[in-house]
Amino acid sequence: MRKTTSMALAATLAATAALALWGAPTFAQTDEETQRGLERFRQMLREDPWANPALLDADRGEDLWREARGPNGVSLETCDLGLGPGVVDGAFAQLPRYFEDAGRVMDAETRILWCMETIQGIDTAAFLARPHPGGGAPVKEVGAIATFVANRSEGMDFAPRLDDEPGREMVALGEALFNRRSGPFDFSCATCHAESGQRIRLQELPHLSDPEEAQAVVGEWPAYRISSTHVMTMQHRMYDCYWQMRMPQLLFGSEASVALIAFLVDRAEGGAIAAPGIKR
Structure with a gap:
């Protein structure tokens, strides 16, 4: 600590x-x-x-992981992130993946929320209604735990378990969503992230469908955003991108949000994890 x-x-x-x-x-x-x-x-x-101020949130996330909470009065130390109950080290590097007990592919944040519901008995309705922090507000509890989990894979390479049928289907869905133009601006993720050297104002935009560029940046999330002075998780990043495109709200933990993350992590496979990162 x-x-x-x-x-x-x-x-x-x-x-x-x-x-x-x-x-x-x-x-x-x-x-x-x-x-x-x-x-x-x-x-x-x-x-x-x-x-990096995000390390404060990683510490907070570790406390939340170990704290007995919720109606069931237990910690998350029996939560299986893919490597066995309570195993955190290296788990983030192998996410997203299919979880048989939940019957779906999950990223880190979706899995943490599922464990809070099923193990601790926590009612997550209020969180799901407003899952992301505003500017200057601290990251919510799920994001803090995800920052802790991601940090415990720092220095490891992404090796997501997406080679089974559910994983391949989720990556394919994510790729389709990444490239699908829609909304009032007729934008897609690919509008900004399917070519090298593009930028918005001072922000350089990575070519995320290119494995080399994806490997350089995807492993930096969750990240501390200097401009908003809080940690932004990958679920928040996907939500914010949809908001900027004026698309319908991307719900936390939805199939679409997990599919986009699965696609990006699949492209970043083999890249180093450096979470939490620091962004503009």
């Missing part, structure tokens, strides 16, 4: 660095120079193991 005081100090230092970056005198510069400056700032945070 990391020391909260040390992490709080690190978070303060990270915030100070951000203010220094944004509060410095402004001079005319190219988009490329601005992007290089942002990347230098993110790199400084990555290089300091205590500078």
